[in-house]
Amino acid sequence: MELAGYSEEDIIDILLKYVDEPGFGERLGKGDDARDIIPRSQRIIFSIDGYSIESVKLPWRTYSDVGWSIVTSVVSDIVSKGGIPYALMVSIGLPREFSVNELIELYNGMSEACRFYNVRLYGGDTNLSRDPWISIAGIGFTSAAYPPKRDGVKVGDYIIVTGYYGASGVIAVDGIDKAKDIEWVKKYTKRPYADTRLPNILSNYSKVIHASMDVSDGLGYTLYTLAKSSQVLLDLETIPNYYTELNSYCRNNMECIVERIMNGGEEYGVVLAIDSAYINKIKKELETYQIPYRVVGKAIRNTTKKPYILLWGEPLEIKRWDQFRGWTTIG
Amino acid sequence: MELAGYSEEDIIDILLKYVDEPGFGERLGKGDDARDIIPRSQRIIFSIDGYSIESVKLPWRTYSDVGWSIVTSVVSDIVSKGGIPYALMVSIGLPREFSVNELIELYNGMSEACRFYNVRLYGGDTNLSRDPWISIAGIGFTSAAYPPKRDGVKVGDYIIVTGYYGASGVIAVDGIDKAKDIEWVKKYTKRPYADTRLPNILSNYSKVIHASMDVSDGLGYTLYTLAKSSQVLLDLETIPNYYTELNSYCRNNMECIVERIMNGGEEYGVVLAIDSAYINKIKKELETYQIPYRVVGKAIRNTTKKPYILLWGEPLEIKRWDQFRGWTTIG
Numbered sequence: 325m326e327l328a329g330y331s332e333e334d335i336i337d338i339l340l341k342y343v344d345e346p347g348f349g350e351r352l353g354k355g356d357d358a359r360d361i362i363p364r365s366q367r368i369i370f371s372i373d374g375y376s377i378e379s380v381k382l383p384w385r386t387y388s389d390v391g392w393s394i395v396t397s398v399v400s401d402i403v404s405k406g407g408i409p410y411a412l413m414v415s416i417g418l419p420r421e422f423s424v425n426e427l428i429e430l431y432n433g434m435s436e437a438c439r440f441y442n443v444r445l446y447g448g449d450t451n452l453s454r455d456p457w458i459s460i461a462g463i464g465f466t467s468a469a470y471p472p473k474r475d476g477v478k479v480g481d482y483i484i485v486t487g488y489y490g491a492s493g494v495i496a497v498d499g500i501d502k503a504k505d506i507e508w509v510k511k512y513t514k515r516p517y518a519d520t521r522l523p524n525i526l527s528n529y530s531k532v533i534h535a536s537m538d539v540s541d542g543l544g545y546t547l548y549t550l551a552k553s554s555q556v557l558l559d560l561e562t563i564p565n566y567y568t569e570l571n572s573y574c575r576n577n578m579e580c581i582v583e584r585i586m587n588g589g590e591e592y593g594v595v596l597a598i599d600s601a602y603i604n605k606i607k608k609e610l611e612t613y614q615i616p617y618r619v620v621g622k623a624i625r626n627t628t629k630k631p632y633i634l635l636w637g638e639p640l641e642i643k644r645w646d647q648f649r650g651w652t653t654i655g
Numbered sequence: 656m657e658l659a660g661y662s663e664e665d666i667i668d669i670l671l672k673y674v675d676e677p678g679f680g681e682r683l684g685k686g687d688d689a690r691d692i693i694p695r696s697q698r699i700i701f702s703i704d705g706y707s708i709e710s711v712k713l714p715w716r717t718y719s720d721v722g723w724s725i726v727t728s729v730v731s732d733i734v735s736k737g738g739i740p741y742a743l744m745v746s747i748g749l750p751r752e753f754s755v756n757e758l759i760e761l762y763n764g765m766s767e768a769c770r771f772y773n774v775r776l777y778g779g780d781t782n783l784s785r786d787p788w789i790s791i792a793g794i795g796f797t798s799a800a801y802p803p804k805r806d807g808v809k810v811g812d813y814i815i816v817t818g819y820y821g822a823s824g825v826i827a828v829d830g831i832d833k834a835k836d837i838e839w840v841k842k843y844t845k846r847p848y849a850d851t852r853l854p855n856i857l858s859n860y861s862k863v864i865h866a867s868m869d870v871s872d873g874l875g876y877t878l879y880t881l882a883k884s885s886q887v888l889l890d891l892e893t894i895p896n897y898y899t900e901l902n903s904y905c906r907n908n909m910e911c912i913v914e915r916i917m918n919g920g921e922e923y924g925v926v927l928a929i930d931s932a933y934i935n936k937i938k939k940e941l942e943t944y945q946i947p948y949r950v951v952g953k954a955i956r957n958t959t960k961k962p963y964i965l966l967w968g969e970p971l972e973i974k975r976w977d978q979f980r981g982w983t984t985i986g
Contacts, residue, residue, distance in 0.1 A: 371689035
């Protein structure tokens with residue numbers, strides 16, 4: 325049945341089932357215009373992320389996967405800044421023809437993600453829109469005295485990349501039509517995942533983790549942004565962890581592998597810049613928390629401005645999916 | 656020039672000019688994936704609001720007015736729960752054909768509103784969408800031990816309505832085509848306004864202000880929602896402040912006046928339910944802060960469930976603009 329067959333109040337009643345009751349010490353409840361939250365630390369982390377729903381709806385994703393993926397993106401933003409995610413608010417715009425069952429599926433996926441990440445869904449609002457969209461704002465808490473910025477990389481820092489790469493790059497580089505027949509690509513891109521163990525390390529070592537940024541828009545773009553905004557050159561001597569299936573897909577051609585590792589998206593690892601004196605401490609912490617990572621290189625002085633990234637001594641071409649222009653070479 | 660003529664990075668550079676630098680003690684800056692905030696009180700107020708941009712773009716509103724109005728709606732949600740608004744994050748979806756000048760105008764309006772309400776714009780993200788939309792999340796702080804809920808009205812409470820009504824009701828009831836020739840309607844609906852003096856009272860008297868809700872979706876709907884969720888009957892013996900121009904517009908016909916007061920929207924007063932023992936204290940406070948208000952009636956026991964509102968002893972029909980169905984009678 326389409327949304328148009330229901331009243332807005334009916335729809336809100338359906339969605340309110342997904343909204344959490346007040347937590348400890350909180351007063352405002354389900355369906356109120358705002359929620360109240362008791363700060364759990366001396367610093368709040370605040371973020372927002374929006375999506376055209378269709379852009380997230382890969383053919384092999386259900387609406388439940390879409391809901392999961394969008395929650396993951398907000399969680400990732402908070403986590404990469406050292407925050408432990410606490411609560412989300414959702415704003416959604418839907419056409420009258422949108423199916424109520426698909427809406428319920430979407431919220432089921434968000435709800436599963438909220439439980440998985442131990443984050444509360446605190447409400448939101450519904451809107452009419454010809455093009456379905458969703459926007460999620462999140463609040464997290466951190467005890468970090470220095471939540472890591474994106475422009476904090478210093479010359480001499482080690483660069484660490486957490487997570488696994490190369491599946492969404494196949495979609496980006498080779499297209500959805502080809503990707504939809506590749507089982508491992510579908511498997512790894514169905515429900516992306518952000519690692520909520522990371523903020524424990526970021527908050528304990530915030531003074532020596534000089535920069536951190538999540539890989540929502542592709543690893544190459546993240547590396548480029550960190551380098552450019554910090555005015556350093558990233559000298560990479562190795563590539564991060566990637567799905568081993570990529571080796572046979574690329575017939576062990578390294579150029580093919582690198583292109584797909586660098587130009588993906590929604591692979592929610594994090595790039596960290598670590599004070600070189602603390603690299604062994606941070607490595608040990610990552611191992612303790614069982615977070616997959618790779619030390620990929622160092623930040624060095626950039627005398628020419630371009631390039632921003634060297635891989636095995638050669639400039640790395642960085643492309644980015646530009647929402648208004650499509651694929652664009654940026655560095 | 657259209658957005659398609661710019662790269663996404665160019666657009667982000669334009670929008671980042673509107674984003675505020677970190678405040679006291681904060682570390683994360685412009686353009687980072689999240690922002691950090693030091694709590695200013697023991698309780699955070701968190702809210703989100705979304706809009707189809709076209710639905711806010713009345714013919715006599717510029718895009719700057721649209722930006723102003725959307726910021727006002729989030730500020731109003733926070734204020735009505737006793738929060739002093741602190742920071743906003745904006746998520747926006749635009750088609751490639753959207754004009755960059757209009758986008759700048761929109762942000763100029765948001766920026767003016769942020770300065771007016773003394774609230775910070777802390778960033779956001781941009782998206783591609785055929786149907787332009789905007790979603791704003793807000794964080795405020797309150798020292799209220801009991802931020803007022805919408806379902807807290809108690810039998811015996813006095814009902815106070817702050818603000819002025821009746822201009823947006825002319826649009827809602829008589830249509831935009833008629834409204835666009837009425838100067839006073841255009842004047843009062845161009846840039847709606849939320850009163851940020853109110854949270855001072857709400858936080859000092861939170862134990863005796865049993866309920867509070869802003870009038871974003873029409874006064875009738877707000878009264879109905881408070882009554883229904885609190886399971887009381889609102890017995891109104893007078894109507895709230897309204898624009899005096901409505902008298903001659905309605906030729907002093909009271910039915911015409913009431914209909915336009917009750918069925919508007921974006922008239923951001925607040926409806927309060929006050930413990931009867933404290934009504935004089937609250938009235939004095941409202942006068943001290945120069946907040947226009949009217950004590951419109953009392954909450955009484957509701958034995959029949961329907962109706963929810965009596966005005967001068969007669970049941971008041973409540974209509975609501977249903978996003979998926981259009982105008983709908985709800986109570």
